[in-house]
Amino acid sequence: MSKVCDITGKRARVGNNVSHANNKTKRRFYPNLHTKKFYIPEEDKFITLKVSTTALRTINKHGISAVLNKARKNGNVLV
Template identity: 75%
Template structure:
């Protein structure tokens, strides 16, 4: 699977490693992703999402149903 958060859409970014001598080599900054199961009481089922730590904090704050609704409206891949 790709390294993309299904809620926020975060994906790997490209940057440089910079040495003490100021040599630059390419590197990737990977998002902090977790594969997590969530229970949807409205549909009475479990869903598995690949989410970033930021998305987990958002789900804890606003609730899963509200976050999924907003992600679908934004166009991020949810299910």
């Protein structure tokens, strides 16, 4: 299962671990993802999405229906 947000499209980024001696080794920065179930009253069903905490805040602010419509228009949502 990939570590990509279904709403925002956030995915893992690449960076460096930097030691005290300034040695650099590759590492990955993962998004803060949570698997969450949402109820959509228009479709009268539940859907499960893997969303980042930023997407959760957006859903709380605008509502799940508006966020899903915008994400579908951008091509991010798989459902």
